[in-house]
Amino acid sequence: MELATGKLISHAFYLYNHHNFKINLNNMNQTLRKPKETKNEGVTFLLNFFFSGAGHIYVGGDFMNKGIIYLVINCFMVVLTAATGFFAIFWIPFWIFVMVNGFTATKEYNHQIEQDNEAYYRNEDEKNLEETKKIEIENKKVKCLDFIDNMEKIFKLFKNELLTDEEFKSRKTRYITEINLNKIVEKPEDFLNSIIPLKENGIITLEELKQIKSYIL
DSSP states (O other): OHHHHHHHHHHHHHHHHHHHHHHHHHHHHHHHTSOOOOOOHHHHHHHHHHSTTHHHHHHOGGGHHHHHHHHHHHHHHHHHHHHHSTTHHHHHHHHHHHHHHHHHHHHHHHHHHHHHHHHHHHHHHHHHHHHHHHHHHHHHSBOHHHHHHHHHHHHHHHHTTSSOHHHHHHHHHHHHHHHHHHOBSSOHHHHHHHHHHHHHTTSSOHHHHHHHHHHHO
16 A cells, blocks of 8 residues: 555656656747847947957857957957057057947847847747647537537428428538538547437438448548
């Protein structure tokens, strides 16, 4: 008894942890797929104006490492310029170069982000369209209870002479054809067992029952 209880508890913990792992994995995937924001060129310029390379670090992505290198070189040049004054002829052009390059880096990054975001939204639209189609297909599927209800209604109208024999047969054919076109919700065996009373009550014929069988099996 204790062993069985222990196994049951262990299994419950496994299901709980496995479920949480799947939830966390789904959340992580949603985060990774989230559209990214573009970077501001003005912010990049100001950061590079005060600290060469900081703007590239702000942009991030492939420019992160370049920004770190620029920042280290800038610190090295500032120290040498402060110590000797001679390195100013190298530091000032470098400082200007980094600011100009920051504009280019920001534009390249934003262009790539815009393309990625377009692809993301396009994929999301395609997924939504697929989901909509799936829902439409599911809604079109024939439910056994609906089929039986429709058959009993038209049979009642026929018996009360509100439908002619031709109209009754035409509507039966339409409902049976819908099974072939849109498939069924239930398992084939369950569906057939449920509609047998329609044949016993004379609403559908044996040939029609066999026709339905050929559609769903």
